[in-house]
Amino acid sequence: MRDVAALAGVSLKTVSRVINGAVTVDPELAVRVNRAAAALDYRPNLTARSLRSGSGRTRTIGVLLENIANPFSSTMHRAIEDAAGARSIAVLAASLDEDPRRERTLALALTSRRVDGLIVVPAGDDQSYLANEQRSGLSIVFADRPPSLLRADYVSSDNPGGAAIGVTHLIDSAHRRIAFLGDRHSIATARERFNGYRAALTRAGIEYDEALVRWDLHDEETALEATRELLQRQPAPTALFTSQNLITIGAIRALRALGLEHHIALVGFDDLPLSDLLNPAVTVVAQDPAAIGTSASELLFSRMDGDDSPPRLRTIQTRLLIRGSGEIPPSH
Secondary structure (H helix, E strand, O other): OHHHHHHHOOOHHHHHHHHOOOOOOOHHHHHHHHHHHHHOOOOOOHHHHHHHHOOOOOOEEEEEEOOOOOHHHHHHHHHHHHHHHOOOOEEEEEEOOOOHHHHHHHHHHHHHOOOOEEEEOOOOOOOHHHHHHHHOOOEEEEEOOOOOOOOOEEEEEOHHHHHHHHHHHHHHOOOOOEEEEOOOOOOHHHHHHHHHHHHHHHHOOOOOOHHHEEOOOOOHHHHHHHHHHHHOOOOOOOEEEEOOHHHHHHHHHHHHHHOOOOOOEEEEEOOOOOHHHOOOOOEEEEOOHHHHHHHHHHHHHHHHOOOOOOOOEEEEOOEEEOOOHHHOOOOO
16 A cells, blocks of 8 residues: 555555545545556455454355356356445355265355355255354355254245145146155255145145155256156156256156157246247246345345344245146146
8 A cells, every 4th residue: 555655646544545435535636546556456455454444344255055057056146246246245155066064164164264244055954063153243144945953044935835836737737646856855945845745735635655756866867767767667657846957857858768748747846047948848836046145145234234133034935937848738
């Protein structure tokens, strides 16, 4: 800052006021300071500034997502980034790959870098390792999946309600043998969607058949093999309810490989890029990851601003998008 002041021919205090965005600085002086800063490639050290001011703020937040390459995660990330950018807050993001140890390691790495808050899509079933950080004032919000062994704000889709709507749509198309293809049984949201599946069957008076349920389908390949195996059973299901987007992709690949895409109905939970351009186009229960990210950001910034009210749950509604695959009638 002294170098900038010398080059601009102004006082150190004037440089400080310009760098900190004071609006009362003479415009001509502000231009001189900014030109000098650019010429010297000067950038404020936010960590040093927070230590000097005693605020402890670094103007950064950490975001831990399941997999940033997944469209759901990337859309949520962009919404958080936009909300943070409006407050001049930087976002440090990472993927957890469904690994609880990676979750813990990355979360603690971010807190050691003094982020002002965390938004976490948990991979494990124990977030108590963050209790000390929370007591020390770290703001924490969980998104998409609930925390375990830690009380904190949580933003989620209406998983059981959305699943029930999707399965009921298949029932309304005269299906009675509806298969459920689920993610890892350890994931809370997967269990919630299964509960919605069962609730829809119960309301329609359809007896639950465990032979139509497949769990632990964590990628396209396992979903493809499970779908192929289900459809080769006798009697085979006449409809599929796929509980997340990668499972839906695997199921679609299996249907097309078997030539059954126009004979077996399918409703997926979560939308897919270009799914409306397939033949048949894919009927889905669409989540709103942007709304989840925005809502999680709002809660986090509220906590960072001093809100100390009890933890809150926000539920984001889903939408049924009718496109064709979920309206195929039973063929047998």
